[in-house]
Amino acid sequence: MATIMEKYFATVDNISDHFVERLQKAVAIPSVSADPARRHDVVRMGEWLANELRGLGADVDVRPLSKQAGSEVDLPPIILGRYGSDRNKKTIMIYGHYDVQPASKSDGWESDPFVLTSDDQGRMFGRGSTDDKGPVLAWLNTIESYQNAGIPFPVNLLMCFEGMEESGSIGLEGFINSEAQGYFAETDAICISDSCWLGEKPCLTYGLRGLNYFSVTVSGPAQDLHSGIFGGAVHEPLGDLVHVLASLSDGDGTIKIIGLPEVVAPLTEKETCLYRDIQFTNEDLHSTIGSKTGIFNTTKETLMARWRYPSLSVHGIEGAFSTPGSKTVIPARVTGKFSLRTVPNMTVEQVNELVIQHVREEFQKLNSKNILEISVLQKGKWWLTDPDHWNYVAASKAIEDVWGLKPDLIREGGSIPIALVMEQAIGKNILLLPMGRSTDAAHSPREKIDRNNYIEGIKTLGAYLHHVAG
Numbered sequence: 363m364a365t366i367m368e369k370y371f372a373t374v375d376n377i378s379d380h381f382v383e384r385l386q387k388a389v390a391i392p393s394v395s396a397d398p399a400r401r402h403d404v405v406r407m408g409e410w411l412a413n414e415l416r417g418l419g420a421d422v423d424v425r426p427l428s429k430q431a432g433s434e435v436d437l438p439p440i441i442l443g444r445y446g447s448d449r450n451k452k453t454i455m456i457y458g459h460y461d462v463q464p465a466s467k468s469d470g471w472e473s474d475p476f477v478l479t480s481d482d483q484g485r486m487f488g489r490g491s492t493d494d495k496g497p498v499l500a501w502l503n504t505i506e507s508y509q510n511a512g513i514p515f516p517v518n519l520l521m522c523f524e525g526m527e528e529s530g531s532i533g534l535e536g537f538i539n540s541e542a543q544g545y546f547a548e549t550d551a552i553c554i555s556d557s558c559w560l561g562e563k564p565c566l567t568y569g570l571r572g573l574n575y576f577s578v579t580v581s582g583p584a585q586d587l588h589s590g591i592f593g594g595a596v597h598e599p600l601g602d603l604v605h606v607l608a609s610l611s612d613g614d615g616t617i618k619i620i621g622l623p624e625v626v627a628p629l630t631e632k633e634t635c636l637y638r639d640i641q642f643t644n645e646d647l648h649s650t651i652g653s654k655t656g657i658f659n660t661t662k663e664t665l666m667a668r669w670r671y672p673s674l675s676v677h678g679i680e681g682a683f684s685t686p687g688s689k690t691v692i693p694a695r696v697t698g699k700f701s702l703r704t705v706p707n708m709t710v711e712q713v714n715e716l717v718i719q720h721v722r723e724e725f726q727k728l729n730s731k732n733i734l735e736i737s738v739l740q741k742g743k744w745w746l747t748d749p750d751h752w753n754y755v756a757a758s759k760a761i762e763d764v765w766g767l768k769p770d771l772i773r774e775g776g777s778i779p780i781a782l783v784m785e786q787a788i789g790k791n792i793l794l795l796p797m798g799r800s801t802d803a804a805h806s807p808r809e810k811i812d813r814n815n816y817i818e819g820i821k822t823l824g825a826y827l828h829h830v831a832g
Contacts, residue, residue: 366513367763370824373511374503378817381503382486384414385816386478388460388495389488395438395461395529398430404438404525407460411498411523412441418505420445420521423545427533437533438525442545445505446518452830453518455549457784458498458556459527462490463805470807484813492811493804497555497797498523500816504823516831520546527556527780530740535783542787551753551791551830552784555823558798560772561646564761564822566754567794569669569773570781572704572744574713578606578721581695582732589690597730600682600696606734607698609724611674615657615667617702619720622672622713627706633670637662640770650800669773672708676700699739703775710741742779751791753830760825764818795826 374381393407394400412422420443427437438461446453465475471487473479478488490496501521508515526532538546559565580599587596611617643661648654658664667673681696683689704713718736725734748754749771761769774794785792797819803809 367825367828369511370507370513370828371764371821374507374817374820374824377507377510378813381499381817381820382478382813384499384503385486385488385491385496388499389478389490390476392465392476393461393490393525394464395526396464398433398435401435401438404461405436408438408441408523408525411460412443414499414502415441415443415445415521418445418502418509420505420519425537427537430532440525440534440537441521441523443519443521443523445521446515448518451517452550453520453548454827454830455520455522455546455552455784455788455790456501457522457524457552457554457780458501459494459524459531460498461525461528462493462495463528465489465807465809472808475807475809480813485810486813486816487808487810489809491809492558492798492802493809494527494556496811496816497819500555500797500820500823503820504827507820507824516827518548520549522546531780534780538780538783539787542789546788549788549790551751551793552788553753553757553793553795553826554778554781555795555797555819556778557774557776557794557796558802558804559796559800560640560770561642561650561800563641563767563770564765565770565772565796566749566757566761567772567774567796568749568754569746570744570778570794571669571672571773571775572708572710573701573740573742573777573779574704574710574717574738575699575701575740576717576721577697577699577737577739578603579695579697579735580606580725580730580732581735582730583692583694586694587692589692592692596692597728597732598692599732600679600693602725602728602730602732602734603679603696603698605728606721606724607676607700609720610676610700615673617672617674619674619716621716622708625708625712626672629666629670636771637665640665640772642770646800665772668775670705672705673703673775674700675703701740703777704744706744706746708744710743714738714741742777743782745778745782745785745792746773747785747792751793753791753793756829756832757793757795757822757826759829760822763825764821795822797822 391407393404423442425440475489
């Protein structure tokens with residue numbers, strides 16, 4: 363006689379084509395939150411998701427938010443879903459997002475990014491396939507699989523899906539805080555699937571870096587100038603900006619901002635031991651990035667640089683000439699953007715103070731008559747939790763059931779600021795349960811999720827809930 367999980371797994375396999383069709387429908391909605399012209403598509407995606415939940419028997423509550431600050435554009439609603447209300451069962455809160463990053467064929471896509479296409483290796487390409495529509499729909503697919511298998515659902519689910527994650531989760535923090543003792547009051551633990559494996563092995567994520575994002579503007583002339591007429595006679599804003607940006611870090615990734623190393627938590631022996639068994643090599647890094655331009659020679663150094671130490675990245679310059687050909691212009695005003703990924707025990711306030719002080723001091727060294735302005739565009743604290751919690755134990759058992767091996771316990775270099783907000787507001791353990799592979803290229807052209815990861819991920823979520831109940 364088949365066990366409960368064997369019956370569940372067989373059901374997932376039997377209706378897997380239906381689950382792929384559901385993902386096709388979701389990818390087809392271009393829910394790009396960063397583009398106000400696409401806001402109606404984000405709202406349409408939220409309505410579609412709400413209807414899918416209703417079709418599965420969930421109690422759905424569509425919560426409108428206010429207008430986006432500085433505009434007349436409405437924020438997309440929060441989609442809340444409640445499935446099950448048995449007080450004798452644990453209640454798991456699920457978070458995900460239904461908006462996506464911008465995408466067009468001109469970015470380097472080989473096909474329409476909003477049409478899910480598959481190749482002969484089982485890779486399914488489409489914007490949002492892995493970040494985060496695939497994982498969000500996997501929760502719906504889990505409910506449907508339990509229903510079709512005729513198995514009682516093992517827990518109560520509280521679902522919270524937002525439409526502005528790719529634009530800083532505008533409006534969500536206040537909503538979570540306001541509902542922590544309301545809609546989410548019965549939560550026993552939280553699960554988020556909005557990240558990817560480290561390499562080719564399943565993993566569980568127990569830590570994330572924070573993010574402080576800065577904008578530096580240098581301006582001087584009243585208009586762009588001809589370099590042949592004015593070059594050498596005026597302070598050039600772009601040269602000043604390049605100097606300031608270059609002063610932030612060395613070529614080996616070392617951050618040159620005085621005072622930052624002193625506020626980083628020291629490495630412990632317990633943490634050191636966690637790196638020993640992680641299945642990852644520098645070759646995996648090279649395969650993911652498509653080159654051999656990694657900084658470090660050992661796997662441990664690479665992982666620690668990605669996870670537990672801060673990093674600084676320069677992202678771009680506005681106002682500078684960037685199109686093909688040559689243009690002999692001195693830009694009158696240029697803006698550079700860079701971010702600093704933070705780690706325990708750095709605080710947002712410490713980092714902002716040290717960065718702003720460094721930028722101003724470096725600019726002063728130039729004795730330039732131009733004007734410098736620096737501002738903080740985003741800020742989000744790092745997050746770290748206990749991987750020995752029963753929430754993680756249940757997920758680890760589920761991965762063993764589905765994949766036949768123990769998952770790696772990892773930290774991640776990216777940021778999901780809402781994880782910390784939820785943990786502080788609701789006061790419960792948060793599990794990050796990745797579904798996609800490191801090669802999924804989230805945010806990039808040719809974003810994909812492997813069909814195997816999508817289907818086996820549905821099995822993993824079902825097994826996780828089974829073990830939570832046990």
